[in-house]
Amino acid sequence: MTETTTEVMVGSAGVINGRLQLSQGITRDISGGIGGQFTIIPTIDLSALIDPSATPEDKTRLTAEVREACTRVGFFVIKNHGIEWNIVEAAFDGIKEFFDLPMEKKMEVHQSKSDSYQGYEQPYYTNVDRLKKGGKEVAHSTT
Amino acid sequence: MPELLRRHNLWPNPKDAPIVKPALEAYRAACLDLMRKLIRIMAVAIGEKEDFFDKKITYPIAGIRALYYPPQENAGEEETGLGAHTDVQCKISVSYLRIVLISHSNDNDRPKAI
Numbered sequence: 001m002t003e004t005t006t007e008v009m010v011g012s013a014g015v016i017n018g019r020l021q022l023s024q025g026i027t028r029d030i031s032g033g034i035g036g037q038f039t040i041i042p043t044i045d046l047s048a049l050i051d052p053s054a055t056p057e058d059k060t061r062l063t064a065e066v067r068e069a070c071t072r073v074g075f076f077v078i079k080n081h082g083i084e085w086n087i088v089e090a091a092f093d094g095i096k097e098f099f100d101l102p103m104e105k106k107m108e109v110h111q112s113k114s115d116s117y118q119g120y121e122q123p124y125y126t127n128v129d130r131l132k133k134g135g136k137e138v139a140h141s142t143t
Numbered sequence: 144m145p146e147l148l149r150r151h152n153l154w155p156n157p158k159d160a161p162i163v164k165p166a167l168e169a170y171r172a173a174c175l176d177l178m179r180k181l182i183r184i185m186a187v188a189i190g191e192k193e194d195f196f197d198k199k200i201t202y203p204i205a206g207i208r209a210l211y212y213p214p215q216e217n218a219g220e221e222e223t224g225l226g227a228h229t230d231v232q233c234k235i236s237v238s239y240l241r242i243v244l245i246s247h248s249n250d251n252d253r254p255k256a257i
Contacts, residue, residue, distance in 0.1 A: 049180045059184070066181075067188035078236075083173045087166075088238060094166030095209040101160055109153035118206075119153035123213060 042069045043077040050082035148202045167207055175205045178234055185234075199233075 014021055020028040044065050048058035069076040098106070103122070111119035154164045179200055186195035 046177075046181070049177075049184065059187075063184050063187045066184050070185070070188065081177055083177060087169050087173050090162070090166040091170035091207075091209075091238075094160075094163035095211065097160045098155060098163040098209070099211040101155060105155060105159055109155055111153075114151060114153045116150035116152070118150050 038073045041075065041077055042073060043079055044069060045080050046078050046082065047080040050080065144202050150204070150206075167209065171205065171207045174207070174236060175203070178205065178236065182234065196233075 022028070042065070044062070046062070048054040048062040051058075066076075106120045107122070109119045111117055111121050111125075113119060157164070182196050182200060183193045187193055189195075
């Protein structure tokens with residue numbers, strides 16, 4: 001990448017002289033490859049992953065689609081992923097149930113009280129540089 | 144799973160919120176199952192054997208982050224929220240109930256991180 005002046009700044013991070021500068025002092029090279037050349041986000045059908053009757057050719061085709069999406073776009077939408085929708089809906093119901101709790105109940109399971117740092121984070125708590133607001137609430141679930 | 148590697152999540156009292164723990168654990172298990180299949184495809188996609196990542200996904204740090212963005216008044220002063228940062232995950236899958244807010248910063252109509 002040629003020498004450039006500051007191109008993008010978001011908060012205290014940005015792209016400076018062609019390198020991504022993050023607020024923790026981390027820098028990253030920005031790929032000069034084929035990334036970013038897309039106009040639509042690809043949707044990938046995962047049937048070949050889920051369906052026991054999928055042929056090796058189906059898997060090869062899927063692999064090519066995943067490679068294409070990851071190298072050219074960087075992300076993709078999935079369909080026919082095999083996760084039952086009632087599991088997804090129940091998860092959202094559970095999340096709503098949690099966030100609807102009164103603040104004192106949520107603070108009882110605050111992340112700072114967990115030896116694994118897994119718990120509730122109130123709005124404005126998660127913030128890289130402590131100077132800006134970040135208005136989201138977080139609940140973790142890990143094993 | 145070795146106890147040393149186990150991460151302990153804090154859950155609300157089931158009397159206050161009976162659904163959230165079983166629902167998120169079931170959702171996490173379903174997502175992890177799918178991601179374990181997908182990573183084998185990705186291994187082949189980068190020119191390796193299907194089992195290339197198997198040792199890395201024996202006890203993966205595979206977490207669900209449930210996010211809720213409460214409605215907010217216009218802050219008045221322009222704020223960027225969390226800000227740009229690098230996460231270390233191999234794969235992130237996003238599932239959303241509804242997009243609550245798409246915000247643009249005032250300058251250059253650039254999408255604003257929220």
